[in-house]
Amino acid sequence: MARAKRAAEAEPPYRFVDDVAIGRIFLAPHNPRHEPVESESEAIERLCSAEDVLPLARDIVRHGVSPLERFALTEIPRSGRNPSYYVEEGNRRICALKLLADSELAPARMRQSFEKLGEAWTPITNIDAAVFADLDQLRIWLDRTHSGPQGGVGRKVWNAEQKQRFFGGTKNRLGQLVLDYAEAEGMITKQERVGKITTAQRFLNPDVFQEALGIDRSNPDELMRTRPKAEFDAMLRRFMRDLVGGEVVNSRKNKPEVIQYARELTAMPGITNNRIDPEPLGTDGPSPARRRGPRRTPRRPERAKKIRFDDDIFQALRGLANYKLESLYHSICTIELELNTPIVSIGTWAFFETLTSCQGRNDSTSFDSYLTKAKLAALGFQDSKALREALSHISALGNTTKHHSVAAHFNGDQLNNDMITLKDVIVACIAEATPSA
Numbered sequence: 001m002a003r004a005k006r007a008a009e010a011e012p013p014y015r016f017v018d019d020v021a022i023g024r025i026f027l028a029p030h031n032p033r034h035e036p037v038e039s040e041s042e043a044i045e046r047l048c049s050a051e052d053v054l055p056l057a058r059d060i061v062r063h064g065v066s067p068l069e070r071f072a073l074t075e076i077p078r079s080g081r082n083p084s085y086y087v088e089e090g091n092r093r094i095c096a097l098k099l100l101a102d103s104e105l106a107p108a109r110m111r112q113s114f115e116k117l118g119e120a121w122t123p124i125t126n127i128d129a130a131v132f133a134d135l136d137q138l139r140i141w142l143d144r145t146h147s148g149p150q151g152g153v154g155r156k157v158w159n160a161e162q163k164q165r166f167f168g169g170t171k172n173r174l175g176q177l178v179l180d181y182a183e184a185e186g187m188i189t190k191q192e193r194v195g196k197i198t199t200a201q202r203f204l205n206p207d208v209f210q211e212a213l214g215i216d217r218s219n220p221d222e223l224m225r226t227r228p229k230a231e232f233d234a235m236l237r238r239f240m241r242d243l244v245g246g247e248v249v250n251s252r253k254n255k256p257e258v259i260q261y262a263r264e265l266t267a268m269p270g271i272t273n274n275r276i277d278p279e280p281l282g283t284d285g286p287s288p289a290r291r292r293g294p295r296r297t298p299r300r301p302e303r304a305k306k307i308r309f310d311d312d313i314f315q316a317l318r319g320l321a322n323y324k325l326e327s328l329y330h331s332i333c334t335i336e337l338e339l340n341t342p343i344v345s346i347g348t349w350a351f352f353e354t355l356t357s358c359q360g361r362n363d364s365t366s367f368d369s370y371l372t373k374a375k376l377a378a379l380g381f382q383d384s385k386a387l388r389e390a391l392s393h394i395s396a397l398g399n400t401t402k403h404h405s406v407a408a409h410f411n412g413d414q415l416n417n418d419m420i421t422l423k424d425v426i427v428a429c430i431a432e433a434t435p436s437a
Contacts, residue, residue: 013134016070019126020085022097025073028086032146041105047095048107057096057114061121065093071129072138085131088138089145097124174215175201177223178236181281185233187240196243199251203239203258208396212262212407213239216278218414224278226410231272232281235265259400266406275410277303304416307344309333310423316430325354325430332419337412342401345409348419349398352391355426358433368395371425379428387425390418 027043030036034046047053072089087094099106100121103114132138145155175197182188188196203209210217213235214227225232242249248261265271317326332347352367361370368391376384397409409415 013137014072014130014132016128017073017131018128020071020073020129021126022094022101022124024082024084025071025087025094025127026076026084027091027095027098028088031091033091043091044095044099044105045107047092048099048110051092053092053095053099054110054113056092057100057117060093060096060124061100061117065097065124065127071127072141073129073131074135074138075131075133085129088132089142094127097127101125172197172201174204174210174217174223177281178204178215181223182236182240185236187233187237188244192244199249200243202251202253203243203249203261206255206258206262206396207393208259208400208407209262211397211400211409211411212266214275216411218278222280225281226275226278228274228276229279231270231274234270235268238265238268259396263400263404263407266404271406273406273408273410304337304413306335306337307333307348307416307419313423313426313430316427316434320358320430320434322354322358322433325351325358328354337416341410341412341415342408344412345394345398345401345415348394348415349402352394355429355433359429366395368392371429376425379425379432381425381428386421390421391425393418394422 027040027047029038029040029043031043031047033051034043037043037046069090071087071094073085074088076084076086099110099114100118101123103111103118106114144150149155179188179193179197179200183190183193204213204215214225214232216224216226218224227235239249242261253261313329314326317329328347328351332344332351335344335347337344356367356370357363359370361367368388371388371391373384373388376387381387393414397415401408
């Protein structure tokens with residue numbers, strides 16, 4: 001009991017001090033980030049050369065110094081009534097603050113950059129710190145901060161899935177939603193999914209894979225499926241098993257291998273070509289009670305019945321006087337989409353192959369490879385990302401429908417949207433292919 005009381009009464013190894021003037025703080029000559037130095041100017045040179053102080057200074061000008069991290073200081077012996085300090089944790093930040101306040105302290109090659117940053121900066125002259133008297137105790141916390149997880153006692157960097165939860169965005173959102181559903185359905189455990197989001201997203205990225213699995217992303221607020229739940233779950237359960245196993249599904253697979261794997265999923269026993277209207281992943285058809293109750297959300301737009309006919313394209317084709325192209329365009333805009341999407345998909349693919357051939361594409365180049373970013377720019381389309389994506393959809397899914405024994409394009413709405421997106425490109429391609437009078 002006496003020993004415990006004495007330990008409780010012992011002076012703590014550090015104290016918190018607010019508003020320490022930057023001018024009383026000096027960079028540590030013995031800093032793990034560089035070899036020991038003799039002067040602060042040498043420390044500044046080392047930090048600026050190898051430790052990204054300039055980008056840090058830009059961030060401080062924009063956002064300030066992080067309120068989540070105090071500086072760690074030790075008092076310089078015999079520094080007088082107003083003590084001075086070495087900074088033991090936060091050397092890069094202190095270095096940036098000093099150079100923003102006085103660009104002449106910076107290495108010659110960086111002075112102009114720090115001077116310009118300093119002009120737009122509201123100076124920070126004081127900081128809050130923890131002043132340590134016990135250097136051994138200080139090393140404990142430096143070790144926790146800089147030496148990695150250490151079995152849980154040190155700082156752990158967020159993995160890809162944790163970053164997705166925090167930052168949101170779209171980069172890994174599909175993988176996150178699919179893994180969440182798979183875990184809820186007992187296809188994968190919380191432990192098994194750790195570290196798997198980037199690999200899952202790599203496989204889920206290609207439109208061909210999404211189409212094969214039956215994933216519909218037309219509703220931005222909810223992930224939907226176009227396969228019956230039993231078939232979707234069977235394919236997803238296989239995908240999760242292979243993802244955990246790591247031999248068939250891993251980050252080393254390239255896009256053609258991912259597409260081949262998608263074809264293997266569609267060839268599983270019991271998997272049919274049946275498609276349904278998009279439903280949320282967790283449901284198995286609409287609830288009768290929900291059908292009778294009041295509608296709480298806006299009515300979903302009706303699915304496209306046919307490819308939208310465009311008179312500008314029709315008139316341009318008449319000027320080109322190519323019967324095959326006119327006939328193909330008439331067919332893909334006339335055939336009903338709901339039951340005939342695979343046929344319309346092949347017809348649309350043939351339309352683009354023929355049109356670009358009239359422009360001068362050689363037979364060894366696919367039409368989406370022919371209509372490059374540079375080619376589209378030459379046709380007058382500077383912002384071509386959405387156009388390239390639409391061309392990629394039509395090419396990839398048309399090829400899959402033509403060549404695979406099971407997989408095919410069944411999403412008529414997407415095909416119609418791609419054709420609407422590419423309307424101006426089609427007209428421009430026809431104009432280029434039309435002989436001058």
